[in-house]
Amino acid sequence: MDFQQKYDGYKKLVENFLEQRTRKKGISKVDEAMCYSLSAGGKRLRPVLLMATAEVLGKKGYNYLPVAGALEMIHTYSLIHDDLPCMDDDDLRRGKPTCHKVYGEAMAVLAGDGLLTLAFEVMLEQKNVPGDVLVEVAREIAMCAGNFGMVGGQALDLAAQGKTLTAEEMRTLHSGKTGAMFIAAVRSGARLAGAKPEQLLALTKFADLFGLAFQIRDDILDVEATTVELGKPAGSDEKNNKCTYVTLYGEEGAKALLDKTLAEAKMCLEMFGEDARLLSEIADMLKMA
Amino acid sequence: MDFQQKYDGYKKLVENFLEQRTRKKGISKVDEAMCYSLSAGGKRLRPVLLMATAEVLGKKGYNYLPVAGALEMIHTYSLIHDDLPCMDDDDLRRGKPTCHKVYGEAMAVLAGDGLLTLAFEVMLEQKNVPGDVLVEVAREIAMCAGNFGMVGGQALDLAAQGKTLTAEEMRTLHSGKTGAMFIAAVRSGARLAGAKPEQLLALTKFADLFGLAFQIRDDILDVEATTVELGKPAGSDEKNNKCTYVTLYGEEGAKALLDKTLAEAKMCLEMFGEDARLLSEIADMLKMA
Helix, strand or coil, X not given: CCHHHHHHHHHHHHXXXXXXXXXXXXXXXXXXXXXXXXXXXXXXXXXXXXHHHHHHCCCCHHHHHHHHHHHHHHHHHHHHHHHCCCCCCCCEECCEECHHXXXXXXXXXXXXXXXXXXXXXXXXXXXXXXXXXXXXXXHHHHHHHCCCCHHHHHHHHHHHCCCCCCHHHHHHHHHHHHHHHHHHHHHHHXXXXXXXXXXXXXXXXXXXXXXXXXXXXXXXXXXXXXXXXXXXXXXXXXXXXXXXXXXXXXXXXXXXXHHHHHHHHHXXXXXXXXXXXXXXXXXXXXXXX | CCHHHHHHHHHHHHHHHXXXXXXXXXXXXXXXXXXXXXXXXXXXXXXXXXXXXXXXXXXXXXXXXXXXXXXXXXXXXXXXXXXXXXXXXXXXXXXXXXXXXHHCHHHHHHHHHHHHXXXXXXXXXXXXXXXXXXXXXXXXXXXXXXXXXXXXXXXXXXXXXXCCCCHHHHHHHXXXXXXXXXXXXXXXHHHHCCCCXXXXXXXXXXXXXXXXXXXXXXXXXXXXXXXXXXXXXXXXHHHCCCCCHHHHHHHHHHHHHHHHHHHHHHHCCHHHHHHHHHHHHHHHCCCCC
16 A cells, blocks of 8 residues: 555544544534534644554554544634634635635634634543543643644744744744644654653654644745645735745755755654654655655 | 632632743743733632532632633633624723733734633643543533533524524523533532532532523623623623523513522532532622622
8 A cells, every 4th residue: 555545544534533523513503614624624634643653653543533633623723713814814725715704703713712622622532541641642732732832823923924034933933833733743642652751752853843844845835836736825925924934045945944854854763663654754745846 | 707708718819820820921922912811800700619619529629720720711711702803892801901902803812712722731730630530520621611512602692693582592502601611610620529420410500500690690780780890891782682681581580580590509509518608608699789
């Protein structure tokens, strides 16, 4: 089975889990808005990363679908709120109208709130893990998603519009905005699968570099790809006057940095040998063609 | 020590905890917006309810400050998002400008997101409780705060504006919007303190009736009190064409229903005798003068 088939298999597992777990509806229309965004597609990268990391340590990734699915809920909530008129004001996401375009602003705020809350409910349903481990995993996911992580990065991003950032400021911004949830995904997978401290350390370093590579690639794609390819408006960074790895290093410079970062990320996996093959191949997905 | 002194003592404990727990700042200005709303005052009713419930079962309430404080963070996030221009569009809250009036809409969305996320981080820091119990407590809080509870109730409230609701529809709306978090507070306190099933059942029934009484009182106050007394615009229900217990039963009818509901709530505490005194006195706070 080649890598793409394998990846798609994991993705399907995540999507089935999300569909099944949100089938029972609550008391209002907010469920519909939540499911609209949750089922809008995407690579399901964070949950697949969690599962692939568990497999590095010899565990079956599909055993951790509640925590993995919760990560996708957190990611989706962040996209809904990020797209709001008072934030990035985007009309398209993954080729579909954004949540507030379909359900209105108020309902989109609530859909995001609902998904973030449901994420914690769902991750705490994880079975076959000692209570203390699950508490620690969920606490760390909250830390990565909050004001020291993703929410903090979003707030920095707001404040940065129209400003020129230093490389260090950019790194802090993206470590929060996108990096923290990759770290949450990999560390959760590792902890759930019972990683030893030195394994956790190497995997955390991998996740940090993976997140950096992801952001550099995102910045390059925003310049190179078309709106149809991206499923969201291309060239929006330039439109929004954003400081990116491309504005900082130029297109070629950003590509070189991407290659270097990916190579470093893969070095962190060497100690796991063949067991890290899937995780390593996921990192290869970030290479520019 | 009279009741008010005692209540203020618990309130002070919660406020000190919140102040101390949010002292370490994250990477962006969102922390400032979060603390602005979190320190804006209020009765701290949900955390005090949690502590008072633990004391019904012979435990010290101050041992559960992480979970109690987290409930106040969830409550505060819901107020920030509720006040947004796309929701209730309120300029005043507890006599102070609302979060988005001070920090702008985008930052207020993020401040709410940050507080909701931090709430889960903080509650999972609770010590001296078995991991399995804490997982169950946190999962139930998420359930009460989400699309089957508070967020669902908010969404029903949005949809209900300008419509006449039946008594049953009103009950569903408020059970979600305000009632669910009172249930979360009381049940968390009970579970953390090791309640037996029949104790948990009686306390849950108490919390449900307490929440109903709270809402009826809120509706009466909106008609009777002034903006200065409320710290938010009085008469806003009428302005927003909302269906309330006063529009449904009239002022006198609503007051009679409040008395009846409080009496029923206090009956649920009879089995605990003198141990439930504090909780019973908190219910008495909801009586109209």
